[in-house]
Amino acid sequence: xxxxxxxxxxxxxxxxxxxxxxxxxxxxxxxxxxxxxxxxxxxxxxxxxxxxxxxxxxxxxxxxx
Numbered sequence: 771x772x773x774x775x776x777x778x779x780x781x782x783x784x785x786x787x788x789x790x791x792x793x794x795x796x797x798x799x800x801x802x803x804x805x806x807x808x809x810x811x812x813x814x815x816x817x818x819x820x821x822x823x824x825x826x827x828x829x830x831x832x833x834x835x
Contacts, residue, residue, distance in 0.1 A: 771814060772798055775821045797821045 772794040780787045801820040805813055 771817060772821055775818060779822065794821050 772791065776787060776791045776794045780790050783790075797820055798817065801817045804820075805816055807813075809816075
């Protein structure tokens with residue numbers, strides 16, 4: 771799941787695939803913690819919007835500090 775989303779995002783920005791991938795896996799961990807399995811949605815439908823990197827790498831770094 772993360773590699774596919776990372777590949778799509780890396781084609782649209784200038785950041786390294788490896789950097790985006792690491793951020794994607796961190797977001798996946800956060801998504802797992804927030805997921806409620808009792809909802810009727812599959813995990814992939816819940817997770818993909820959270821994994822997508824919509825902000826520039828610089829903006830993400832600023833928010834992590």
